[in-house]
Structure formats: C-alpha cells, structure tokens
Amino acid sequence: MTAVELAGVADVSADRTVLEVTGLDVHYGLRRRRRQALDGVSLRVAAGETVGVIGETGSGKSTLARAVLGLVPASAGRIVVGGEDVTRYGRRQWRALRRRGVVQYVFQDPLRSLDPDLTAGESVVEPLLLQGISRSEALVRARTYASRLHLEHDLLDRLPAQLSGGQRQRVAVARALVTDPSLVILDEPASALDSANRVQVLEIVKDLCAAGVALVFISHDLGSVAGVADRVAVLYQGQLVEAGSVKDVITDPQHPYTRLLVRSAPTLRTGSADRTERAALRALLNA
Amino acid sequence: MTPPSEHSVLERSETTTGETPPTPPAPSEVPALSLRDVRITNRVTGEEIVHGVAFELSRGRVVGIVGESGSGKTLTCRAALGILPPRIELTGGSIHLAGTDIATLTPREWTAVRGSTVSAVFQDPASYLNPSIKVGPQIAEVVRVKKRVGRREARDRAVELLQAVHLRRPEVVYGQYAYELSGGMLQRVLIAAAIAADPQVLIADEATTALDVTVQAEILDLLASLQERAGLALVVVSHDLAVVAQLCDEVLVMREGQVVEQGPTSEVLYHPRHDYTRLLVAEHEQYGLDKVLARVDAS
Amino acid sequence: MVRRVWAIPSARISLAVLAAVLLLAALGPMLAPQEPLATSANTLASPSWQHWLGTDALGRDVFSRLLDGSRISVVGSLEVVLIALVVGAIPGILSVYFGRAFEWTSLRLVDTLVALPFLLFAVAVTALLGNGITQAMVVTGVLVSPLFYRVSRAATLAVARSHYVEAAIIAGASVGWIVRRHVWVKVLPPIAVAFAQTLGVGFVIVSSLTFLGIGVQPPQPTWGGLLATSLAYLSYQPWAPLAPALLIMATVWASNLLADAIRDVSGEAGQSLVDERRAAANRIDSSAIGRPGGHA
Numbered sequence: 001m002t003a004v005e006l007a008g009v010a011d012v013s014a015d016r017t018v019l020e021v022t023g024l025d026v027h028y029g030l031r032r033r034r035r036q037a038l039d040g041v042s043l044r045v046a047a048g049e050t051v052g053v054i055g056e057t058g059s060g061k062s063t064l065a066r067a068v069l070g071l072v073p074a075s076a077g078r079i080v081v082g083g084e085d086v087t088r089y090g091r092r093q094w095r096a097l098r099r100r101g102v103v104q105y106v107f108q109d110p111l112r113s114l115d116p117d118l119t120a121g122e123s124v125v126e127p128l129l130l131q132g133i134s135r136s137e138a139l140v141r142a143r144t145y146a147s148r149l150h151l152e153h154d155l156l157d158r159l160p161a162q163l164s165g166g167q168r169q170r171v172a173v174a175r176a177l178v179t180d181p182s183l184v185i186l187d188e189p190a191s192a193l194d195s196a197n198r199v200q201v202l203e204i205v206k207d208l209c210a211a212g213v214a215l216v217f218i219s220h221d222l223g224s225v226a227g228v229a230d231r232v233a234v235l236y237q238g239q240l241v242e243a244g245s246v247k248d249v250i251t252d253p254q255h256p257y258t259r260l261l262v263r264s265a266p267t268l269r270t271g272s273a274d275r276t277e278r279a280a281l282r283a284l285l286n287a
Numbered sequence: 288m289t290p291p292s293e294h295s296v297l298e299r300s301e302t303t304t305g306e307t308p309p310t311p312p313a314p315s316e317v318p319a320l321s322l323r324d325v326r327i328t329n330r331v332t333g334e335e336i337v338h339g340v341a342f343e344l345s346r347g348r349v350v351g352i353v354g355e356s357g358s359g360k361t362l363t364c365r366a367a368l369g370i371l372p373p374r375i376e377l378t379g380g381s382i383h384l385a386g387t388d389i390a391t392l393t394p395r396e397w398t399a400v401r402g403s404t405v406s407a408v409f410q411d412p413a414s415y416l417n418p419s420i421k422v423g424p425q426i427a428e429v430v431r432v433k434k435r436v437g438r439r440e441a442r443d444r445a446v447e448l449l450q451a452v453h454l455r456r457p458e459v460v461y462g463q464y465a466y467e468l469s470g471g472m473l474q475r476v477l478i479a480a481a482i483a484a485d486p487q488v489l490i491a492d493e494a495t496t497a498l499d500v501t502v503q504a505e506i507l508d509l510l511a512s513l514q515e516r517a518g519l520a521l522v523v524v525s526h527d528l529a530v531v532a533q534l535c536d537e538v539l540v541m542r543e544g545q546v547v548e549q550g551p552t553s554e555v556l557y558h559p560r561h562d563y564t565r566l567l568v569a570e571h572e573q574y575g576l577d578k579v580l581a582r583v584d585a586s
Numbered sequence: 587m588v589r590r591v592w593a594i595p596s597a598r599i600s601l602a603v604l605a606a607v608l609l610l611a612a613l614g615p616m617l618a619p620q621e622p623l624a625t626s627a628n629t630l631a632s633p634s635w636q637h638w639l640g641t642d643a644l645g646r647d648v649f650s651r652l653l654d655g656s657r658i659s660v661v662g663s664l665e666v667v668l669i670a671l672v673v674g675a676i677p678g679i680l681s682v683y684f685g686r687a688f689e690w691t692s693l694r695l696v697d698t699l700v701a702l703p704f705l706l707f708a709v710a711v712t713a714l715l716g717n718g719i720t721q722a723m724v725v726t727g728v729l730v731s732p733l734f735y736r737v738s739r740a741a742t743l744a745v746a747r748s749h750y751v752e753a754a755i756i757a758g759a760s761v762g763w764i765v766r767r768h769v770w771v772k773v774l775p776p777i778a779v780a781f782a783q784t785l786g787v788g789f790v791i792v793s794s795l796t797f798l799g800i801g802v803q804p805p806q807p808t809w810g811g812l813l814a815t816s817l818a819y820l821s822y823q824p825w826a827p828l829a830p831a832l833l834i835m836a837t838v839w840a841s842n843l844l845a846d847a848i849r850d851v852s853g854e855a856g857q858s859l860v861d862e863r864r865a866a867a868n869r870i871d872s873s874a875i876g877r878p879g880g881h882a
Contacts (some may be wrong), residue, residue: 024418028700045372052577056499056501056502057469057470058497058501062684069756071752071755071756087682091379095758095760096758097758098757098758099757099758101757104756104757105753105756107749107753108301109749112748112750112754113750113753114748114750115747115748115768117749117768117771117772118767118768119630123750126753126757126759126767127528127757127758129756130754130758130759130763131758142784153432160557172753175753179757194355194526195355195526195566195567195570196566196569198572198574199569199570199573219497220500220501221499221500222576223529223571223575223576224498224574224575225318226575226576226578226579227573227574227575227578227579228574246579247579247582250576250579250580250583251579251583252792258502260501261500261501262576264500264501264503264504264505265500265575265576266500266503266504266527266529266530266576267532267575267577267580268528268529268532268533268534268556268568268571268572268575268577269532269572269577270581274506274781275511276510278504278505278508279508282505284857286455
C-alpha cells in the first residue's frame, strides 16, 4: 500500500504544527541483514492535539518514536520538530535541540526508566540541570510539577524502589513535563499499571491536552487511546495504512488491519458475532 | 475418578467452519469444577489471603475472574491445580474436580488429574517451554505420558494438536524452538499441550496479558471455539473486565482476596453493585473503545 | 554503600584485620622491639619476653623481622591492585563509549593478557630487570587488570543500555554526563569487589615471590622469606612457620571476606539483605526484652 496522507487536518495552520514527518524510511542492520522498519510514513501533529499511533509489535511504531527523538537515523524522508528540520542532524545538534526540552518521552515501564540509585527528585530535575538551570530553581520547578501530578513533596526524596507503580509513572511523567515541552511521546504509559492508576494517568494525559501540549500516544491497542486521542494513525508492517479521527477510524475502518484492530479491541459489549469476521480478516491479511 | 470423556478434545474440535457444529454435550450432573467458600491462608503469617470464593463450572461453560495483582485470583487458580506455594494452604471450604474433593487426592492421584481433568495456561508462555528442546517434542511428551502411546503416535497427535490450535503450518512449528516463535504462537503451543490429555477444565490465568490486542483476540477466539466445539469448561482470569466479558457466562470480581461482585456477565456489566466493579466499567466507558461506540450509538 | 558494607559483621572483621595489617606496615618498623637485622649469638631461641616469637638461625628477633617485613607485602599488593585498577577499569568503562575500534582493540588486548600466567611473568621480569619487587608488581598488576576491565565494562554496558540512560539522552545528556551521573555509581561496587579480591591475590604473589627469594635481597625480612627460612629449620623450631603463615593467611582471608561482603550488599538484592538482617536483629532484641514490636 502507498503512504496515506492524514485526513482531517485541514484546519491546522502550518505554524501550529509541532511535528511533521514526511515519507520517512528507517532501516536497521547492515548489508544482508538490513531490514526496513518504516516505509514512507507521514504524520502531522499540531499543538494541543493527541494522536494515537497504533500498531502491533514489529509494526514500526516504536521506531517512529525513536526516529522523532533522534535515537535512530532516517534513511529517507523528512522530520520537522517545532519548525526545525532535524532529519540530518548530528550528535551535537541533537544534543542542543534536546537541551531545549522541546520533545520528551515517557517510557512504558517506569521501574526501568528511573535510575534506581537516584531519588525521584533527582530524576525529575535531570532535564533541567542539563539545560544549565541551577539546582535550587530546578527543585522548585520539580515540586510544582509533582504537585500537579498529585505527588507529595516527600515522595521526591524516595528511591524508585520505595514508590508504588502509579507513583513511579507519575514521576516519569513529571520528568517529561518539567521542561515545558511542546511534544510528549508516550509509549503505552498505562499498561504496566492497575486500574486506579491507569485512570489517573489517563486523566493527566487529558489535562496535558488541555494545556496545549501535543501528545503522541503509542500503543498496540486502539481501546487504550480511544478515550483520549483526537486522531489515530495505524501502522502495519512499517507502513501507515490508515489515519483519521478516532470516530471515523473506529466506526468506518477501511484497511483490513484496521478493521481487525477495531474488532479485536476488548469492549464491554459482549459478542461472538465478531469472531467470524476476525477470522476472515486474518485470512485476508495473511494471504 | 471420573470416567474418561467420550471424545477427545481433538476430535471434537476438528469440524471445519462449513459444517454445522455438533451440539455441545449436555451439562453433566457433576460440574467440572466446583469451589465452595474457598479460603486460603498464609501459614507463616497466619493471615487469610483469600476469603471465600465460590462458583460452579459445568462443561461447555465459561467463568471469568477479574482482579488486579494481589486480588487472590491467581492463588485461587493454583489451589484448583494443587500447586499452591509452600506454606500457603487451603484452610476453608472445598474444591471439587469433576466430583472429587481435591483434599482427598494423594500426590500420585494429583499427577494423574493434572492435564487430564484440569489444565492451565499462564502469562509469559516462553518461560513454560524448555528453550533447548524443540516445541513439538515437548507436546509429544505430554501425549506420550498421559495417553501412554508410542513415540510415533505421540508425534502425530502433537501435530494434530498444533493444527487444532489454528497454527498455520503445524509440521513446521513442530520442529521449531521457542525463540523462533512469536508470543501468540507460543501461547497456542501451550494451549495445545494443555489440551493434549483432553481435560475437562482449562484455566487461562492472564493468558493474553502480554500479547498484542489482535493476538489476544486470536487466543480468546481459539479458547471460545474449543469451548463450543469440545465442551471444554474454561476459567478465564484477567485484570481487564472487557477480556472477560467477551467470553464468559459468569463473572467474579475479586479485590484483596474478596469476591466483591459475582453474577451473569450482563448483570455484572450493566448493573454493577460494587464500587470497584463500577470503576472497572467506567474505565472502559470513559477511556476505552466503549466511549466512542457509545457516542456513535447516541448519534 | 559504605554503610551497607559496614552493617555486615564479616565485613567489619575483615576491615579490622586489614586495618591492623596496614598499621603494621606503617608503624611496624618503629614498633619493633629489636633491630630486625641485628644478629646475636642467641640463635633459634624459643619465645620469651625478650623475643616474643623467638630468634632465627642468625639470632635475629623474629617478631621484629615480621613487623619490618609487613611493609613490603602491603606496599607490594597495593601496587598490584592500583595498577590493575587504573589499567583495567578506565579502559573498561571507556570501551563502551569510544567507538568500535577502541572496543575491539581493548578486548583483544585483554584476551591476550588473560592467557599469560602472572607468577611466571613476575619471576621472569625480576630476572630480566634485576631485583626490586616493584617491577614485578607492576607487571602483575597489568596481567591481573583484565578482571577490572571485564567487571567495569559489564557494569557500564548494563547501564548504557538501560532506559533511564536513554531518558537522559533524550533530555540532552552527553556521554560525560551519563558516566558521571549514572554509570559511575553502578560501576563502583563491582570494582570494589574486584579491588578486595585482587588485594588478596597481590598478597599471595608477593609472598610467593619472596618465598622463592625473588625480588628482595637478604637480609631484608619479608613474610614469604621468613616462611622459607623457618621451613629450613623446622626440626629445631617446629612452630616457627606458623607466625608468617598465619599472617599471610589472615590477610588473604580478610581480603576475600571483604570481597564477599561487598558483593553481598551490592545492588538491590543487597539492600534487602541488609534490611532483613536488621529486622531479624530487632526481632531478637525485642523477644529477649519481652517487648512486642521491637525497636524502630
């Protein structure tokens, strides 16, 4: 399938675009073991928008995030972050851009994304210290964001092992927000948590949207983004196969994979009617 | 002990989609799995961890248990399999497998019961397979031991089982190692091993939790087809209410060792009585697919 | 981490022993009651108030010689450890960040060093470069450095691939920042273990060399040398080898004990180990006194 341009973004003016990816190709490996992880992917995210990037393991969704963050090089295409073309940036340029705190990332597993030997507070202030901000000021800012995320100040003095899963994830989100980024990429931020904490994290995500931060939500499950995303982009085998508003994609999916995704997402509506349809879609995709 | 089932799970599930499926076996008088006021205690600390779980599961029916980690759902399953951790014991109530009280089973009898009456699949399928042996022989081993057949016949049956769990090239998969297979395929392999001895009850404890949502749907569909065609009784355990809702006739919601809600699926979903259940339902309605679907229905 | 190590009784014992040995080395010659090199007519005497461990075949006070010889052993093993640390740990950490060429070269060099037997080399070097234990110790240090290289490289690799380091990179961290803020703390415990282990190895090497009479000119007393000469006069003084032997053993044992203690308390498992022991100790206290709940 050829690349699909995003629909429904006609009302977004160019200067409010926080992220623009055009025809992105990413390859891994050398010579014989060279694999293509992304093939001609295009995506645009405006300020205050929440876009869900959905795909199964191996679809390239994490690669897309890593390319936007500069962790993997692009083989072809263009990536523009906050008006800056970062496609051919070298290490030094990336470091300068990162230190401006424009783009941030929240990992899926907070236990592994926080240094076990540093207190929560130390982890949260790290991006600010990298910007050259004094420690005292950084701590003040850290406490502000911690309160916004309902974390009591004394929790910041604890090591990650001494915090609950939900608290840890909020610390990770605080670290991502503390530089006032324009774009935050979240990788399944709620999947490692239990119900009550999941709800809390999703509430925070909604607040972020309200505050004008652009969010990219990466997930394998349409259901986990349906409630928070404005638009959805579906990746399948490295290609963008469908994109549109959440409502359109869920109610009228075009591509067989999207249809399978929608039919597979667990809902409270019980039904075995979907089973035959799923089997048919799988047969179609595997043909 | 219970008489062996008339048809193997294998034979009964082999009907193709074109034919009309055979009528599911009438529910036997004796439920396949029956828990009555099950209480589990930690002998070291003396505190009771699970406080009174009860349900009856007949052939061809599905029971779901919803709860977070620490709710007691896994311990309940382990009790039914006779694999509670050391110093954690069943201290109240009873568990009956196809009519037999498990408290009366000797270790030798347990070995006979496991696999042929009750079986299970868990989360993280890769850790239940020997990484240095091909997966096919591991299933064949179960067949050989449980069915007491020779190597060649066991191999053939193993390949048939791999086909019954809808693996596309069962002959090829037979000869592959665990690391060569995806999460979904591994889980199918384990389901194949679990049904190899034609159990009456299959317990799936967070069996789909670590899988992608499309793969999760495949596994749940497989379990549903095994239930319909072979009359397998299922216990589906998950932290996701929607996963349970897909498949189950009856749902138990557990929290901190207590069953806070229990009833037919539609009752629990649409008329929840406990706050915790309402929280679980609300999560889907506010943040999940249901939110969008509801809006669509409204318009 | 120091606090955690201190909490383990075996670490306290070993640190006490090693501190004692260090003191001996520093102050030994001054504390010696007699001149270590002074011969006398009172040969092969039994222990007495004047000569705590008796005298040797030339009438010299054994105790004084033991004290005097401690410096060579301690200095020698410290030389080995420090050289091994610098030559091994620094390239180990850098090999993760300085590019493929550096990594490959350092790995192959380390592989080569591992293949060489350090005692033989130490002997050979001394034979080539003449007497003086320092050269032998330097060579041994280089030959033992692979341990430090591997240990620090492994620790650095584990950190370098972690998510929190990636988070730091996303926030704009440079390699130097990551090493200082994240890697260093995690590399120290394994290096500390290697340090303690190598200390023991160093003592054994020094003792072996001096036992063979290599590297030191008589009449300079050394533990190994004392052990060797006392064996020659075993029929006269059967107890004589005990003193140097026990001293060597105690030092090496203390080093290994310390290495074990540090290893036990390293990492997350280490913290819970210390917590458990403290909790158990509190419970025992409270039951003895009869007060429920125990101390905080």
